[in-house]
Amino acid sequence: MKAYEYSFVIKRGDGTSEVIPVEFERSIRSKSIKITPQLQKKVIRVTYPVYVLHSRAVAFLEKQKNWVAKQLEKVPEKVEIKDGAKITFLEHEYTISNIPNARRGVWFEENYIFVSGDPEFLNRRVKDFLKVEMKKYFTEKTRFYAKKIGKKFNNVSVKDTVSRWGSCASNGNISYSWRLGFAPIFVIDYIVAHEVAHLEELNHSYKFWRVVKDIYSGDVDEAQKWLSRNGLSLYSVD
Numbered sequence: 693m694k695a696y697e698y699s700f701v702i703k704r705g706d707g708t709s710e711v712i713p714v715e716f717e718r719s720i721r722s723k724s725i726k727i728t729p730q731l732q733k734k735v736i737r738v739t740y741p742v743y744v745l746h747s748r749a750v751a752f753l754e755k756q757k758n759w760v761a762k763q764l765e766k767v768p769e770k771v772e773i774k775d776g777a778k779i780t781f782l783e784h785e786y787t788i789s790n791i792p793n794a795r796r797g798v799w800f801e802e803n804y805i806f807v808s809g810d811p812e813f814l815n816r817r818v819k820d821f822l823k824v825e826m827k828k829y830f831t832e833k834t835r836f837y838a839k840k841i842g843k844k845f846n847n848v849s850v851k852d853t854v855s856r857w858g859s860c861a862s863n864g865n866i867s868y869s870w871r872l873g874f875a876p877i878f879v880i881d882y883i884v885a886h887e888v889a890h891l892e893e894l895n896h897s898y899k900f901w902r903v904v905k906d907i908y909s910g911d912v913d914e915a916q917k918w919l920s921r922n923g924l925s926l927y928s929v930d
């Protein structure tokens with residue numbers, strides 16, 4: 693394990709713990725010492741002006757450590773993809789079950805996701821499988837919404853970005869976070885409608901939001917609220 697100059701430890705109810713490192717950075721643009729818990733990346737960033745001594749930045753963090761610990765309570769418990777684990781995917785709960793001798797790859801069957809082969813590779817195989825499923829799912833949804841505004845898109849891809857749920861480039865390439873598969877479907881629909889609306893308006897103008905509201909039948913505020921409250925939990929599956 694890497695040794696950090698400073699780190700926090702989250703202790704779980706099941707006896708496990710997680711180390712959250714602190715990254716210090718001197719910045720020309722910085723005007724004061726600032727602590728930013730980046731909960732998705734699971735790192736605490738401390739930026740401070742060039743004229744401030746490093747030891748002062750550390751002392752500042754020391755003073756704020758109760759506040760930081762409080763922020764870290766928001767980090768959801770990890771759900772590890774392994775034999776016997778339960779995950780919710782597209783609003784359906786599945787139990788992951790390893791069948792080492794089967795030669796069928798990964799497949800859904802009722803409430804199970806069965807995985808053949810060596811348990812050592814199970815985690816990666818399930819993730820690859822879910823990514824492929826999400827790519828198909830997103831492509832279909834994107835087609836559905838694009839048709840509503842009579843626009844064509846180029847290519848749909850899935851990513852594992854931590855900073856955004858979707859993006860749309862000016863060449864019509866749209867990408868989504870595969871982790872949205874763990875979110876409610878009304879939230880997925882909102883993200884797809886949002887990215888598709890960018891095919892018409894490559895900005896967040898009034899006109900853009902009118903397009904979103906025209907094609908998305910759900911409640912935009914509700915979907916955004918869900919993401920800001922629960923977005924982190926989508927990263928807890930690992």
Ligand SMILES: [Zn+2]
Nearest residue numbers: 886890895896
């Ligand atoms: Zn946007």
